[in-house]
Amino acid sequence: MSEEEAMRPTPATVHVQGVSKRYGDRQAVDDVSLDIGRGEFFGLLGPNGAGKSTLVEIMEGLRRADTGSVALFGESxxxxxxxxxxxxxxQTQSSAFFVRQTAREHLSTVAALYGAPREAAEAALDSVGLTGRRDVQVEKLSGGQRQRLAIASALVHGPELIxxxxxxxxxxxxxxxxxWDVLRSLKEQGRTIVHTTHHLDEAQELCDRIAILVDGRIVVTDSPHALVDASRAPSRLLLPLGRLDERKAADVAGVDRVTVQGGSLVLETRTTGRVLSALDRLVGLDGVQTRTxxxxxVYLDLTAGATQSPHTDRSIPETTPERRP
Structure with missing residues (x-):
């Protein structure tokens, strides 16, 4: 590959332009635009009711946008x-299964619907750690095992976009x-992944970029590293209780706030090195833990005061979108 080709922007696998969706008097998605590149692991974050599921269902072609457009691989x-x-x-939170079939039979059926070979079922079972449960009826699988089977169902035909x-x-x-290891391997294979989650550690660990939605609008899009690096969130230094008086801790130069949490004295600071040096002189650093x-x-700062819907997007009354196998 030439240097010029390496510098050329990767074409967008997902292109969303000016998408909006309203349910009655509630604006679920409000003029959202974004591009997700080929091979990118992209996370969508936001409080319940922020519009994540509605936006994803519009991307998937399961719901129709009121305004705007979506293109996957250049096609609507x-x-x-x-x-x-x-x-x-x-993969959805309410995936449908052939519950009277075994896990292997279910995946073989799904693979056949897509024209994938039968051995694809075994590979998908192995990828999500269900090989040992392949001959168990779906209705007898635990909730977590069904969740893994739902993911295997989304992977069994080798899709480019997940x-x-x-x-x-x-x-x-x-x-x-x-x-997480399974998802990393999918990205290494060049697949594009659109991922919604409330596990922020998961998003920070896996995603190349994230978008945070609040009340139907994207408030920020960037890499997790860049967002954390640009934030003004303080570091926290945790000391065992009894090592230092709260008043004396508050008087340490550079300490912004002192609290007691979970059996530790917590010092919040934006000048970590300075405060650590002061603590070393006062009480030593044995047992001191640092939380960057x-x-x-970042998420809590950006979503503070957001409208929290008591229901998720999927519970909004409307004709149930067509579900693919």
Missing amino acids: PWPRNTALLPRIGI FLDEPTAALDPQARRDL PSLED
């Missing part, structure tokens, strides 16, 4: 574009980390 997904179906995979809605919501910590700003700090 609405009205139902069957030419796009083999190129995209969709939509994942809270993919690790029902998984235990170890299963979450295992799935995270994506969660």
